[in-house]
Amino acid sequence: MKILLAVDGSPYTKKMLAYVAAHDELFAASNDFTLITVQTPLPPRARAAVGAEIANQYHADEAAKITGPVVKFLKRHGIDAKVVSKVGSAGELIAKTAHAGKFDLVMMGSHGHSALGNLVMGSVATRVLAECKVPVLLVR
Template sequence: MKILLAVDGSAYTKKMLAYLATHDEMFGANNAVTLITVQAPLPPRARAAVGAEVANGYYADEAAKITAPVVKFLKRHGIDATVVQKVGSAGEVIAKTADSGKFDLLVMGSHGHGALGNLVMGSVATKVLAHCGVPVLLVR
């Protein structure tokens, strides 16, 4: 099974990983695991001021801060994951990546904050569910 794990470095990512660690069918040797983290784009003026090279370095550094602990955790459980980093609107980018990568399952943590419609799930989870054709497992 091809599994996409959406990670953001929050406590909800840790809860998702703890859940997965207790479910051997998710961590089986037959599964291919890919991590995705999405960075919000810098404002156009800021990106123009610092230049593309500095902006891209910033995105890479931020992604590494988020994915490095997850990669380490997965390696301890015998999983060698692929890492994907993208820039854009998190919900839309995660859904598009899950669909275009032909993943069998998308797993992500969810938390509620913000507007009334997002009390049960976070806004990113809401967008993913609205745009994704792949089954989604939300861990809360």
């Protein structure tokens, strides 16, 4: 099974990873795991001021801060995951990656917000559910 793990470094990502580790009968190392993290783009003026090379390196560094510990955690549990990092709208890019990569499942953490539109789930989770054609497992 191809599983896409959406990670953002939050406590909800940690809960999702704990769920994966605790359910090895479902998420065995024999599955094909890919991590995805999506960075918010720099404002156009900031990107123009620092230049594309510095902006791209900034995004790569921020992605590595998030995925590095996750890769180590998964390796301790016998899982060797690929890493994908993107820049843009998180919900949209997670859904597009899941569809384009022909994943069987998307897993991500979810958290509550006080805003009316995100009463039960975070805005990224809401967007993924709205746009994703692949089954999504939210872990709270």
